[in-house]
Amino acid sequence: MGIVSNQEKPPMKTSIVSLVVVFVVTFTACKSNTSENFLPVLTDIPFYENEHVLLNKEMNLEDFSNLPPTVEMLHDYLQNPADFDEQVLPVLISYGDLTLIQEIDEDRIIIGDQIQNQLFVYNFETSDTTIVAVEGDGPGDVRFMEDIGFFENHLYVGMGTMKIGVFNTDEEVSYEKTINVGTSASSVAPVEQGVLIAGSPTFGSNADSSEFEGLKSISLWSEQGEELHSFGKTYPLKGRFMLSRPFIDMNTLRSIPSKNELMLSYKYFPLLYRYSSDGELLNTYQLNDFSTMVMEYKAEERSVSVPLDDFSEVTDLQFLDEDHLLIYTKTFIKGEEGNENRIKENIPEITETRHQFYVLNVQNNEHSFLGEITGEDTKFKVTPNFILKVGQGDVAQIQREASGG
Secondary structure, three states, X not given: OEEEEOOOOOOOOOHHHHHHHHHHHHHHHOOOOOHHHEEOOHHHOOXXXXXXXXXXXXXXXXXXXXXXXXXXXXXXHHXXXXXXXXXXXXXXXXXXXXXXXXXXXXXXXXXXXXXXXXXXXXXXXXXXXXXXXXXXXXXXXXOOEEEEEEEOOEEEEEEOOOEEEEEEOOXXXXXXXXXXOOOOOOEEEEEOOEEEEEOOOOOOOOOOHHHHOOOOOEEEEOOOOOEEEEEOOOOOOOOOHHXXXXXXXXXXXXXXXXXXXXXXXXXXXXXXXXXXOOXXXXXXXXXXXXXXXXXXXXXXXXXXXXXXXXXXXXXXXXXXXXOEEEEEEEEEEXXXXXXXXXXXXXXXXXXXXEEEEEEEEOOOOOEEEEXXXXXXXXXXXXXXXXXXXXXXXXXXXXXXXXXXX
């Protein structure tokens, strides 16, 4: 495994180090803009200067034992997709984040549709679809779904309405209760002590600057809706409320099965964080092949631009068993013409999307790159038993091609 310190900045072939150089050149050469115009500032990313486990693009699957079956199948699929069949499931989904597609057991998945505001279960054995929650504000209803987390035989649906819907999954999925919390439940990770939530409070455009100070990245809430404690660092907003969504709220939080620990990622940052549920930072991981997004911030307009250059995102984190975490990133390529002066009107269109996958053993920090594939409006959801390809309006199951036709 590789350990890297961004404070020492040793010479190595990483896109992150190269990006730092690009930032310095840009900030020095640009006459009309200062470094504060382009965000994020890398050194403001929480714990950026710590030593990190470096997740590179080396394939080391031979170092692993007892891999979940979907890891090996995904690796093979990425090398040669033609060897696999794609079976479209009889479900329709208008829109949904990958965090809203989760496996209940070896026969069932649950899907949250963010446009229709429905939560439904698909059964692979019977091919049946069952709606378990619809749009509304009453008990058992859903609205502005953000995430789904599991603990034992319960699923927790985090919502932007500062609510968490709790459903029992023993046999049929059934509503049990609602937890009212004091923050938007952007990401939820149920643990023995309660529910961990990652996200920021809701800020108005006239919020006092003091409201942005000392924000914690994670808070623990009881099943009765009481905030027990909070911990972790966030990107410093310094009164810039419009940065809370891209730099704080767009995150993924996952509890480590059978352990009081969790993993946190921010969508546009190259680091992953491992915490104890008590708030101790246990480790940090740095994605080597990751182009940190750059946006132009205009204080007088209180606005940020779309990404100016090529950029990457952490698309999904998914535990496949107690040891193995699947990390899914995407990189968006914006063409060859470039945009040296970063003029918003000249930003090239996205011409290519690269999907990249890693597996990390959280017990010993062994890791391997699984491969990459180029696609457009496609996402992949990998669970302990299924590999799903999510397109615009449909979901397909990826399976090995049957031998013998």
